[in-house]
Amino acid sequence: MLQKKICMVGVFGTGKTCLVQQYVHSIFSVKYLSTVGVKIDKKEVQVGDQPVTLMLWDLEGRDSNRDVNGSYVRGAHGLIYVADGTRRETVEQLSEIQDMVTGVVGEIPSVMALNKIDLTDEWQLGSSDENPPGPNGVHRIRTSAKTGEGVEATFQWLAEATMRNPVT
């Protein structure tokens, strides 16, 4: 049984938890996020003929005043950053979080979910935001908690990426 620890981080209010709720197996309530600061879910994906269990550590949403809890990120095999496509600043705030996280775990496979794509009228991101230049650009996928768009693709991409990069 192959398992991967995946941490999901994002700015407060980006719809991070809603995004995955319907696609994961969960036995803990959302309350854990505001109490313990983390909630662990499980997602099974298939990479080739190898089943992979993603242990999804959904970390409490962060704002500029609070840091991501480094202890929870330790040992992660992959990261999902969640930004709100209708709030451009969340993408920018994410880069701070990203610096902090990579400081703890180093460079590991990461994907950024640009959420709320269903709200097309309010979408604020341009092509430079969605496909940033430079080697440090994290893979980005447009997602919607409402329609489910991009969610499975996010998990699939990350699972494959962690398999390609087994040594963390």
Next chain:
Amino acid sequence: MTLDPHENVANGEKPVAEFAALRRLLVGPEQRRLQELSEEIEARELTAAELADHLPEAIALRGSRDRQLGRALGPTIETALRESIRRNPREMATAIFPILGPAIRKAIAEAMAGLVRSINNAVDQSLSVRGLKWRVEAWRTGVPYPDIVIKHALVYRVEQVFLVHAETGLLLEHVSAPDLSVPDADLISGMLTAIQDFVRDSFRPAEGAMLRTFSVGEHTVQVEAGPQALLAIVVRGQAPDTLLRRQQDTLETVHLEFASQLTNFSGEALPFEPARPLLEGCLETVLTTTQPGAPRRLRWLRWAVPLFLIVAVIGGLYVRSALRWGRALATLRAEPGVVVVDASRGWRRWSISGMKDPVAREPSAVLAAAGLSSRALSGTWESYLSLDSAIVIARATRSLGLTSTAAVSLRSDTLFVSGVVPLEAFARARQGGLPPGIAGVDLRSASPVLPAALESLRQSIDAELVQFEPGSSELPQASMTRLTTFASRLRQLNDGVAALGASTRLVLTGRTDPTGADETNTALAQRRVDRVAGLLALSGVDTSRLILDAVATARPLPADDPAERARINRSVSFAVTVSADHRTARGQ
């Protein structure tokens, strides 16, 4: 200039030196190389020889430094062993026998000890009042019995064991109690790690400190952390200190045996499957009934209850047997003609001795009727004469030859006999020699019965009828001849009866048909009787034994047809009466 070395031999040493110089010029590098190779080969041989000398020290040295040598040699040794076993298994079996023997013995001893323990537990459980109470509760509530036992008797039970990768919180291996299903052990494992982090972050304890135990209801979670893995156990009930020590030992063993797997862990839990038995070693259930020491004061009950039952059964059997013996003995003592002098009852053999009248019932039959087995019984009996009235009567009945048609009673020393009695009995009573206990026999109420041969003779006489012509008292010749043989039968009967001490009388009844006057008929009847009596007297019959009765028409022989009735009544008929002598022995 030629290169032939023989050409200038006569010129002495000079050409030789020149030739050598020339050779150096031409093949010098090859010569040097040849020399080097030769030395190298020699040096190699030297190293192999030296290696043989130094190999043991070398192995010891490397072995003390690290485990590389073991790892390197491991596969080769495994292959060699496999090959050796394949080629000659007997050799290997012989070699390892000294190890296997004791190991097998130990395993068997442990299995036996376990069996004894489980038998003890089963006896405890099923025979104790508490065990019965739990069974009733299980039956009443519908909860399975094992659950009830756990509810009441549980000291502690390790229900789950988690082996968790310390850094990632991923589950490496998980075992749980057989009746427990834990579908999301991996999620729990993650959260367990997260909570550790949460507590550490929240309270900022000293370096290395951690959340080691927490309790929820009757469950306690005990977490032990190693450098690379956590071992968490979920305990129901009160865990003892020994459990913590075992948990620590297990975690240390995991770190030792799975060091490289833990270091290289990248999410694949498969390499940790061999750790399952280690973790399963932590799973255990301890009930108050299995806990040594605690129920010691009640332990005697385990043996006392069956012991009591056995004693009760044996005691019951003994008492029953004693009662039966007493009853049978009382019956035997009451039996007429039997006197019990001594009776003893051992474990296997029972013996009775005493005296017995020959006509009394067999003692063994009396005891068998009273329900006492005759097989274990031995009797010693001396004969004696009983004066018990029942025995006296029985003895007299036997000696007189009385049958069941006679009623017998004893008053004082006289035997009163009534009913039908064989004629011989009269004779025997009169002859004396009466059995002990009887002075006389009273046969006045008894009617004698002839022996069979005489009885049929008597009946043939009774059936005889001498017929006459109407108005006549003369007899034809044929009737007279017939009377002669009749007379001889009569004498025969008389002699037979006289031999038995009795006598007969013959009544001759003369009749007529109803025609004619009564006086005439009476006279005719008288003549007929006289005629027959006269003929019998001529044939030698003692006339004093004859009784002549001329009834004429008074008591006619019956017949339906009047003509036939008239015919058969013109006759003389016979009736024999036997009179026994009632005098008894007392009278003599």
